[in-house]
Amino acid sequence: MNAHQSLAIGQPLETLEAISPAAVEADPMVRFAGISKTYPAYRGKPGVNALQDIDFAIPRGSITGVIGRSGAGKSSLVRLINGLEKPTTGHVIVDNREISALAGRELRLAQRSIGMIFQHFNLLSSRTAADNIALPLEIAGWSKADIKTRVAELLALVGIADKHDRYPSELSGGQKQRVGIARALATRPSVLLSDEATSALDPQTTRAILDLLANINRELGVTIVLITHEMSVVRQLARDVVVLDAGHVVESGHVADIFTHPRHPITQSFLAEAIGDSLPVSLQSRIVAEPPVGGQAVIRVQVRGAGAGDTLVARLARELGLDVALLSARIDEIGGQHVGSLVLGIPLGIPGGEGAVTRTLAWLSQYQFSAERLGYVA
Incomplete structure (x- = not known):
């Protein structure tokens, strides 16, 4: 029985030994090594390559989100963790045991250390x-x-x-x-699998359940794996995220990193749904595609870290000599870090016009801010 399993309910997390980053990397709670999962043809239906080239680790004591559309491979992944399915190739290690190699009584005993929360409750x-x-x-x-x-x-x-x-x-x-x-x-499991556990709940109840899971993670040190198609769930609860698409891991990392610099189109689409458009309705209605005389270019900038948004406008104005307007701002706490979206107005009716916009975008890129031009306003 490990430290997480023997921890009494309500015992503060501070009583657990601190785990260094090196130890987390060397001793993850869940490890997928060279995993593929293929379902054979059945009753005239072709076989399915549900998972391919899966190789990542879930840190011990973490809350990790696994997100993907329907058919991305999420259900197959969770069934590999709890031993309900065997991989076609590769190894699944859970709490230092290769669960993919267990069977019979050994598998049943190992499954007691893996709890499962279901979308539709599954109560008797x-x-x-x-x-x-x-x-x-x-x-x-x-x-x-x-x-x-x-x-x-x-x-x-x-x-x-x-x-x-x-x-x-x-x-x-x-x-x-x-x-x-x-x-x-x-x-007293060491791993808790949440398979779309909030999908059937209203937003207020969802927030309460996610708060409960966060408390369980803090109090008991249980590793939580969130299987979901909702980036808003990942944003509220997880520290790390793995993005699945068509059976492949297309992106993974700290939630704040993924939110500020999404690389894959599927991740970008999830974020668009979760964050929505940060522009006020009054501003959206004014944006046009062509630059009006004496107007402003509208630029959205992703910022990260406490106070980052507070200083950005002042730095731009000081270093580039521009009269920058803050048109809109939204700041969230994601994965324990402040992540925000600022919408700036860059004046066109000055010497240089579009050149000022180009210099602004170049300056933001230099300091590794993710930015996009949304259009123009009069």
Whole structure:
């Protein structure tokens, strides 16, 4: 049993030993090495290459998002982690065990250290909340006294101690998911897999569930893997993100890095959906494609770090001698870092006109700011 498994509920994370970056790299919680997964032809349907050339690690104690469209390979990836599928090639290492090589009783024992939260809760309607949470403990052979104690701890942890005797039909969607989370934590797993766990919930309930998962990660040190198609979920909760497309990892890294410098078109499309257009409606309606006489070029700049947005306009004005206007600003905290979008107006009715815009874009590029020209306003 590792340190994460033996940590009591509510014990502060500070009691865990600090893990250095080198140790995280050398001892990840989940490791995919040379993975491919091919499903053979079936009943006249052609075979499917669900995953190809997958090779990445998930740090111990982290919250990592795995995002992709339908058919990207997310479900296959999660089924490899919990041993429900075997890779066609390669190795899956979970908590220093090659789960892809286990079978029978050894596999079942290993799966107890991997909790699973489902999109549609998967609760048994004939069992109360407490009895649903108790089920994996009964299967594992716990005593009735220990089960009773553990279930009470878990109900308190997920904030529904008063729902002990309620049946699923008597619970809201958020309460059902809290039962599902408690059940997934019952056997003290070291890894918690969240498979689209908030997709069936409204925005307010989603935020509450994500806050609960963040608290579980802090309190218990459990490694959480978020399988999702929603970048907003990754933005709120994850530190690292892996982007899947057509069975390939197309981009990965710290969430703040991906948000400020997305390279792949699929990542850019996810971000466009998550962030939306940061322009106020009043400004959007004024933007035109051709530069008006005496108008301004509209440039959107991605900034990162506390205070980065505060100084950018002043630095531009000072170093380039421009009268820069701040038209719009949005700052979020993503992966523990401040990430923002500033919309600037660069005056055209000065000597140099478009030259001022070119110099501004060159200056931003020099200092590694990601920027794009959106158009012009009068």
